[in-house]
Amino acid sequence: MMKIFVEKDYEAMSKKAAEIFIEAIKEKPNIILGLATGSTPIGLYKELIRAHKEEGLDFSKVTTFNLDEYIGLSPDHPSSYEYFMREELFNHINIPRENIHIPDGLAENIEEYCKKYEEMIDKAGGIDIQLLGVGENGHIAFNEPDESLSLGTTIVELTENTIEVNSRFFQSVEEVPRTAISMGIGSILKAKKIVLLANGKRKAPVIKKLLSTDRVSTKFPVSFLLLHPDVTVIVDEEAYNG
Ligand code: F6R
Numbered sequence: 317m318m319k320i321f322v323e324k325d326y327e328a329m330s331k332k333a334a335e336i337f338i339e340a341i342k343e344k345p346n347i348i349l350g351l352a353t354g355s356t357p358i359g360l361y362k363e364l365i366r367a368h369k370e371e372g373l374d375f376s377k378v379t380t381f382n383l384d385e386y387i388g389l390s391p392d393h394p395s396s397y398e399y400f401m402r403e404e405l406f407n408h409i410n411i412p413r414e415n416i417h418i419p420d421g422l423a424e425n426i427e428e429y430c431k432k433y434e435e436m437i438d439k440a441g442g443i444d445i446q447l448l449g450v451g452e453n454g455h456i457a458f459n460e461p462d463e464s465l466s467l468g469t470t471i472v473e474l475t476e477n478t479i480e481v482n483s484r485f486f487q488s489v490e491e492v493p494r495t496a497i498s499m500g501i502g503s504i505l506k507a508k509k510i511v512l513l514a515n516g517k518r519k520a521p522v523i524k525k526l527l528s529t530d531r532v533s534t535k536f537p538v539s540f541l542l543l544h545p546d547v548t549v550i551v552d553e554e555a556y557n558g
Pocket residue numbers: 351352353354355356357383384448449450451455456457458
């Protein structure tokens with residue numbers, strides 16, 4: 317079942333999402349969170365940092381697993397997702413380093429590493445809340461529209477569209493890696509609860525399509541969320557109305 321909240325603007329969307337996460341962390345201090353990068357969750361992360369600094373929200377027992385990472389970028393590369401997560405969240409809260417998991421874009425044997433990442437999630441007890449953004453082409457994590465989609469964590473080739481869109485985080489489009497490690501559609505659907513955020517006019521077509529379809533398609537990966545029993549979609553008015 318999909319619950320939808322339409323909030324006035326980006327800030328209101330971020331606050332609504334933060335309420336869900338803050339409540340969940342208070343209720344279960346050793347919660348397992350699935351986290352995303354990109355522009356969409358930055359406001360939510362700011363709210364979580366605020367809750368930590370002003371209200372003492374405790375992250376000392378929280379565990380996190382990130383959705384994806386570019387292959388070939390070191391954690392210290394300013395465009396890596398690990399760097400992003402440190403800057404936007406982890407450096408500002410009291411989460412122990414060993415509780416943080418981000419796919420290792422420099423792993424020697426990536427295929428083996430993908431299996432290991434999946435096992436680490438299962439061993440931790442599975443993800444309680446998975447945070448998601450959505451691509452303009454309907455991708456979730458880096459599961460791009462295709463003939464088939466991976467169930468588990470895997471190596472993915474980014475589409476030209478995604479490379480173009482993500483080049484804003486790099487010096488030039490040539491610098492964007494062509495491949496990434498990404499949790500699969502099955503890894504995402506195993507989460508107990510899913511929170512999908514979208515803001516801005518550019519996401520309006522994908523949100524409209526998601527909320528109006530009753531079909532799942534590998535050509536529209538976000539549609540697989542329709543199979544999950546507990547999905548909360550939080551959008552701003554621009555993403556809802558276009
Ligand atoms: C990021 C991720 C991606 C983004 C999506 C939207 O970890 O998995 O699927 O959520 O590309 O990106 P933004 O938020 O930048 O519009």
